[in-house]
Amino acid sequence: GQSLEQPSEVTAVEGAIVQINCTYQTSGFYGLSWYQQHDGGAPTFLSYNGLDGLEETGRFSSFLSRSDSYGYLLLQELQMKDSASYFCAVGTMTTDSWGKLQFGAGTQVVVTP
Amino acid sequence: KAGVTQTPRYLIKTRGQQVTLSCSPISGHRSVSWYQQTPGQGLQFLFEYFSETQRNKGNFPGRFSGRQFSNSRSEMNVSTLELGDSALYLCASSWEGGVNQPQHFGDGTRLSIL
Numbered sequence: 001g002q003s004l005e006q007p008s009e010v011t012a013v014e015g016a017i018v019q020i021n022c023t024y025q026t027s028g029f030y031g032l033s034w035y036q037q038h039d040g041g042a043p044t045f046l047s048y049n050g051l052d053g054l055e056e057t058g059r060f061s062s063f064l065s066r067s068d069s070y071g072y073l074l075l076q077e078l079q080m081k082d083s084a085s086y087f088c089a090v091g092t093m094t095t096d097s098w099g100k101l102q103f104g105a106g107t108q109v110v111v112t113p
Numbered sequence: 114k115a116g117v118t119q120t121p122r123y124l125i126k127t128r129g130q131q132v133t134l135s136c137s138p139i140s141g142h143r144s145v146s147w148y149q150q151t152p153g154q155g156l157q158f159l160f161e162y163f164s165e166t167q168r169n170k171g172n173f174p175g176r177f178s179g180r181q182f183s184n185s186r187s188e189m190n191v192s193t194l195e196l197g198d199s200a201l202y203l204c205a206s207s208w209e210g211g212v213n214q215p216q217h218f219g220d221g222t223r224l225s226i227l
Binding site for chain 2: 030031033035041042043044045048050087089091092093098099100101102103104105106
């Protein structure tokens with residue numbers, strides 16, 4: 001079957017580093033995306049990993065290991081504005097399904113002073 | 114450039130009624146996807162439209178349907194509303210769909226069923 005797991009909540013202090021893990025089990029895996037959503041707001045795209053390795057975008061980095069069906073989002077130099085929900089999303093492509101995104105349940109990141 | 118626009122922002126309905134939600138994608142985007150978001154459930158994929166054709170479908174009952182117009186605007190319809198349909202419905206657009214393209218989300222329509 002298909003599954004996508006990420007922690008429900010992570011708390012850290014300003015300036016710290018947080019890693020949000022995402023493990024998946026799916027057929028037709030194509031890539032892994034990350035989205036951020038503030039309370040009451042729309043999800044916004046953060047990063048995409050189609051190949052194994054690390055992608056860096058400013059304070060945020062994302063990693064993928066296809067062989068381990070695992071990825072993570074790394075948030076460095078945490079700021080109060082980083083308090084939000086973070087979703088990993090598995091992209092799949094099969095012969096009968098073009099480009100589907102399956103989202104995880106989300107990780108609530110709480111940044112404290 | 115205007116973002117994804119969803120209307121209405123809030124909607125209150127009663128069980129058994131039907132509802133239509135609207136989504137205007139970013140200009141030039143031809144793929145529109147719909148998601149249902151409930152607390153603790155993340156975003157559940159409903160369907161995706163591309164060039165007026167449904168290209169992908171999630172695991173929702175037939176009460177949930179949609180369509181896309183020639184200008185890429187999309188509508189989603191839910192018939193015979195149930196209490197469990199209370200949720201935030203999000204629309205997202207991208208150039209051509211595909212999982213390697215960023216999805217641009219609207220602010221959503223919050224639907225409450227009484």
